[in-house]
Amino acid sequence: GESVGLHLPTLSVQEGDNSIINCAYSNSASDYFIWYKQESGKGPQFIIDIRSNMDKRQGQRVTVLLNKTVKHLSLQIAATQPGDSAVYFCAEAYGSSNTGKLIFGQGTTLQVKP
Amino acid sequence: DTEVTQTPKHLVMGMTNKKSLKCEQHMGHRAMYWYKQKAKKPPELMFVYSYEKLSINESVPSRFSPECPNSSLLNLHLHALQPEDSALYLCASSSAGQYGYTFGSGTRLTVV
Numbered sequence A: 001g002e003s004v005g006l007h008l009p010t011l012s013v014q015e016g017d018n019s020i021i022n023c024a025y026s027n028s029a030s031d032y033f034i035w036y037k038q039e040s041g042k043g044p045q046f047i048i049d050i051r052s053n054m055d056k057r058q059g060q061r062v063t064v065l066l067n068k069t070v071k072h073l074s075l076q077i078a079a080t081q082p083g084d085s086a087v088y089f090c091a092e093a094y095g096s097s098n099t100g101k102l103i104f105g106q107g108t109t110l111q112v113k114p
Numbered sequence B: 001d002t003e004v005t006q007t008p009k010h011l012v013m014g015m016t017n018k019k020s021l022k023c024e025q026h027m028g029h030r031a032m033y034w035y036k037q038k039a040k041k042p043p044e045l046m047f048v049y050s051y052e053k054l055s056i057n058e059s060v061p062s063r064f065s066p067e068c069p070n071s072s073l074l075n076l077h078l079h080a081l082q083p084e085d086s087a088l089y090l091c092a093s094s095s096a097g098q099y100g101y102t103f104g105s106g107t108r109l110t111v112v
Helices: none
Strands: A004-006 A010-014 A019-025 A032-038 A045-051 A056-058 A062-067 A072-077 A086-094 A101-104 A108-113 B004-007 B010-013 B018-025 B031-037 B044-050 B053-057 B064-070 B073-079 B087-094 B107-111
Touching: A010 A019, A019 A086, A019 A108, A032 A062, A032 A072, A045 A056, A045 A062, A045 A072, A072 A086, A101 B044, B004 B087, B010 B018, B018 B031, B018 B087, B031 B073, B044 B064, B053 B064, B073 B087
Parallel strands: A010 A108, B010 B107
Antiparallel strands: A004 A019, A019 A072, A032 A045, A032 A086, A056 A062, A062 A072, A086 A101, A086 A108, B004 B018, B018 B073, B031 B044, B031 B087, B044 B053, B064 B073, B087 B107
16 A cells, blocks of 8 residues: 655764654655654654645754655754654645544654764 | 543553543544554554544454544543554544644553
8 A cells, every 4th residue: 555654764863963854655645744753652743744735844943845756755853952862753644624644654763872 | 731641551451351541632623543553663543533423444453442422532442452452552633634633642552
């Protein structure tokens, strides 16, 4: 079936550096994408979202880029901090307006070295 | 209140037991969800409720039985589970038609 996937299972960065986490998706009909952060022992936490009619969206220290031509999504984290250490999932949303269905990709573990 | 509360946080049950997982939110969300997450894997959708009615069942075995008694509560009744059902069970909610789900911290279930 169609799925959302991530390129790398683990990413290790130095504190203060920028992080880029990538995701490839396969459902060209999807029109909404979300990045979630999951810390150990917690549920996924919403970070940022983007609709398919956009190619870039910025939040506080985070930027999501969407390339529909190659079905690629990325999350950029500026000045990565130890508190950013977590598993990051991209998720693809599709379905009717009243029955949203959110499908998660495989996840990337971000490790921040002090 | 901007949280989804799940109880219990941990549950150990035998294969012949009957237990229930509970989920509660007071954000006025009319869509609620159950996800299952195995270790080092992404959450997998199990059920979607919209306006207290079951709208999606992702071919989940009948030993898992969801219930939505009102707009704030979502239960997952468990019966005759198998050890491979051990996982983190996550509840989420959202405004109907919105995808910015709010997740609870989950119930860590161990079937022995």
